[in-house]
Amino acid sequence: MNKPNTAAKSLEARKIDLAILEAQDAIRADPNNWEAHYNLASIYFSQKEYKLAEEIFLKILAAGNKSYAVYRGLGNVFYAQKNYREAAKYLEKAVDLKYKDPESHYDLALVYYKLNQEELFVQECTRALVVDKNFARAHYSMGFYYAQQKKYDQAIKELVKAIKISPADPEAHFLLMKIYLKKGEEKGAMEQCVETLKYNPxxxxxxxxxxxxxxxxxxxxxxxxxxxxxxxxxxxxxxxxxxxxxxxxxxxxxxxxxxxxxxxxxxxxxxxxxxxxxxxxxxxxxxxxxxxxxxxxNNIIAHSNLGVIYASVEKYIKAIVEYKKALAVDPDNRSVQENLKLAFRLGIKYYRKLLENDKDDINAWDSLILIYREQEDYISVIDVYEEKTENIKDSAKAKKEYALFGKMFLKESLAMMKLDNQKVYRVGLAYLAQNDLDAAEQVFKIILENNPKNVQSLYLMGRVLSKKNNIAQALGYFQKAYHLNPSYRDTYIQIKNICLKEVEDLKKKLMENPEDVKSIKSMAEIYEAQQLYEEAINYYKKLCVLEPNNQDYQNKYKNIYESLITQLARQVDQASLDLNAYLSLGELYEQDAQLSKSISVYDRGLKLFPQEKELLERKFKASQKAVEQFERYLEKDPNNVEVLFALAAFAVSVGYHLKAINALARAIELKSSIAERAKISLDFKDLRTNAKFQELVQVKADRGTVDQVIE
Missing domain, CATH: 1.25.40 (Serine Threonine Protein Phosphatase 5, Tetratricopeptide repeat)
Incomplete structure (x- = not known):
């Protein structure tokens, strides 16, 4: 690692402590690393640790490293300490070593100015400008010097040049303004005053x-x-x-x-x-x-200004009222709209801060409720009412106020419902405010039947169900709301954590009593709410076994089964790399005796995982079951040609070649047309190359040759 360069970069990034450590590390690694010494001195200089910087620069010089940078650095250290004679000595050497550097000429000029050596000051500024005609600071310093000498025309000339090179220098503009004032040129002074404030407000x-x-x-x-x-x-x-x-x-x-x-x-x-x-x-x-x-x-300016005045003294309710009056006159006024949003935001923050310090501050609670009502954020209104009833000392009075609000809100909402069906959820909110949970649940259920993605209703349905202690179902609604609108994340996580704890408690109960129907049902509902259908279906299956006559459990099992099939089939159709999707879907089809579908799923899985032992075993066992299933069908209907074909196909796949030959031969006896023989040939042409199959056909000579059997 190049420690000196690292330290220099850290200094540029203003990571001072890190820069010092990196420079010191580099010096410890190599005491003769003078670049690292120089970097450390520069860092100390930047931190106004002038004595430390001086000590290191002198050490570098004593070691024979008499570079321009070291002389200039040391000169600037002495200048900062107001030791101008020493500063001049080292800066003169820096100029000698690098004459074409305008910076060192300028540094030396400033030292001469401090030493009252004005001719040398002008000389070094001039030299800096000879080297770099666009060196604005030299022009500015010359202008400053001439202004002090009351040589105003020369000062103006230099400052105009400085501004032309660096127009965004407010001090150059301000000095020029002062000179114009001295000369009585007020127009020029006013222009330069404006320019000064333009670049430094x-x-x-x-x-x-x-x-x-x-x-x-x-x-x-x-x-x-x-x-x-x-x-x-x-x-x-x-x-x-x-x-x-x-x-x-x-x-x-x-x-x-x-x-x-x-x-x-x-x-x-x-x-x-x-x-x-x-x-x-x-x-x-x-x-x-x-x-x-x-x-x-209806004067919009007066209303808007009153809003600004009230907001500036933290009277946010009054501010909101005035902004709303202004918008009633001009609904599209963007400035007032933004001020209103700001008043809402600041008001909520202000009253929340008051409540952090005093939970019993009735005025703060009521103000917060008013702000949310003005925002028409009725969910938050109800949230705050509930918070208020939980936190203030006179909770009975708060509950009474909440109930009164609920009645008024219900009446208002029912009237609105007739006018605008999009706001039906307000009725549900009103019932929720009155703690009429069954009525609220029915309203939100109706809304969600018409619009399953209505986020507010999903969230509120979750609220209702959680109040009814139906945590599992509440979680399902909160999860859907969160997926549609991430702002509901905190509520979803909170309920999810409650469910996780409940799952742990239920597992303990089931260890003690594996047939506890109530606990099994709760587990099934929690997993269903989280769309963990594989876990849910196992619990519903147990319920169906324990209570075979309970139609609700049968229907639930069927619904979960269909949901799980849909979920897994979607993954398989998308060629998912999740092996478990193929295993689970195949197993579900097996359980439902849909063996052809099961084997098809295993085949699709084997295309992606050709060496997967479990898939191979599952396919083999499913094929065996299929053979047994078709044999049972043939016991009832021995002349079903389609079943004979299917039996032959599955029999070959598991090595039951004799069964395959018998099935094919029987099929040929039943169906002898040319078209049907051609179909058999296409379906079973891979049997031509199967040595075991040929051997078995030859043994059964009465059936004819392989070609005769197949074709």
């Missing part, structure tokens, strides 16, 4: 100067705004309170004169509201907005 002195310009030209609103910004950035800035008070008073007088002339003109009221808001007089700002609304109750 937090430039305090520029804001102050902008305020002075505005005050001079009687733009008191702008002056107030600039002085307020200065106060915000630097609360202790001299004379700012007086400046704000004076300009505010003058601006107030102007607007009050306008109001006196024309009391119905809304503009001066709104301007005063903006002015008061700017200086933090929110009470007066709100008062002016109210005066506007007294003249024009």
């Amino acid at each position: 937090k430039h305090i002195a520029a804001h102050y100067q902008q305020g002075l310009f505005a005050e001079k030209y009687e733009d008191y609103a702008m002056a107030v705004k600039e002085f307020v910004e200065v106060k915000r950035l630097a609360p202790d800035y001299p004379n700012i309170p007086e400046k704000i008070a004076n300009t505010l008073k003058k601006e107030e007088e102007k607007y009050y004169q306008e109001i006196k002339k024309k009391p119905t003109d809304l503009k001066p009221y709104l301007s005063l509201a903006d002015l008061y808001y700017e200086v933090g007089r929110l009470d007066l700002a709100a008062e002016k907005c109210e005066e506007v609304l007294a003249l024009d109750k």
Whole structure:
């Protein structure tokens, strides 16, 4: 590992501690690694550990490593420590070693300036510009120097060059502004003040100067705004309170004169509201907005401004009301829409914070409920009501309020249902709010019959069932809701964990009593809810054995069986690499005596897993069962040609060649047409090359040759 380079990269990435460790590691590995020493000194310099940096740079020089970088580094260390004579000594050597480096000339120029060697300062700045004509800092420093010498034209010339090279330098613009002011060129000064704030919006002195310009030209609103910004950035800035008070008073007088002339003109009221808001007089700002609304109750600006004022003092309910009034006038106003969303978000956060500190804060609970109601987020309204009843001391009163809300909400929701069938779920919510769980369940069931992917209804059905302690079914609904909308993840995980614990408890019960129907049923329902059909079907099978006359269990078993078949068949159709899918699907078909399908599934599995022993064994056993099954069929119907063909095919696959010959011969006796013989030839042409089959045919000479038997 190249330790020095690593340290340098860490320093660039501002990983200081890591950079120091890497440089020290490199030095320990090789004490003569001077690049590592240099990196360590540079790190200390960047952290203002000047003495440590000085010590290392001098050590490097003492070892004979007298490079330009070391001399320049040492010169800058002494400059930082205000030891300008030593700084000059080392920087002069750096310039000698690398004359065409503008940085070292510039560093030396700054040292000469500190030593009051002004001619040498100008000389080194000039040399830096000879080496690099676009070295903006040299132009800026020359401009600064000439400004101090009151050589304003030369200063302007240098600063204009600096700005042309580096237009985004706010300090160059600000210095140029000050020079224009000195020369009485106010227009140029105002332009440069604007440019300063363009590239540094937090430039305090520029804001102050902008305020002075505005005050001079009687733009008191702008002056107030600039002085307020200065106060915000630097609360202790001299004379700012007086400046704000004076300009505010003058601006107030102007607007009050306008109001006196024309009391119905809304503009001066709104301007005063903006002015008061700017200086933090929110009470007066709100008062002016109210005066506007007294003249024009639908004034969107006044409603919106009131919303902003209320939100800024954490009166979020009032803010929301005002934003909604504004949107009633202009529903498409994007600015108000965004402010409303922000008020909802901040209000919820604010009242939740209050409740963290005091769970018995009735006002916070009620405010939170109001916000969710204004949002029309009725699920959250009910959540908060339930939280409130669990947490406050006067829970009886809270439950009564909740019940009253439920009645009112039900009436409101039923009326809405007639108007808009998409909001039927509100009725279910109303029943849930009244704790009428059976009624709520019926409503959500109806919704889900029409729209099985209605996420809100899936979630609420889960809520209802969990309240009824039917955790397994609740989990199924929460799982579906979560898959459609990941925001329901926390609830799903919470219920899933409850189910996992319940599974462990049920397993213990079943170890003690393997025929406990109630526990078996619970296990079946939990696995079914999680769509773990292989586990669920085993438990439903046990229930069918224990209670053979229970039609519900029979139907459940059938439904789960079909769901599992569908699930596994989908995997097999997609050529899944899950071996278990082929084994499980084949086994299910076997259990249902669908042996042809079972063998077909095993064959598909063997294409992907040709050496899989279990698949081979399963196929062989299924084929044996198929032979036995077809033999039983033939006992009832000995002349069924299709069964004879099938028996022959499966008999060959398991090595029952004699049975295959007998079945084929019997089929030929029954069906002797040319077309049917051709079909037999196609179906069993692979038997021609089967030596064992040929041998057996020859033994049964009365049946003819192999070709005669097959063809």
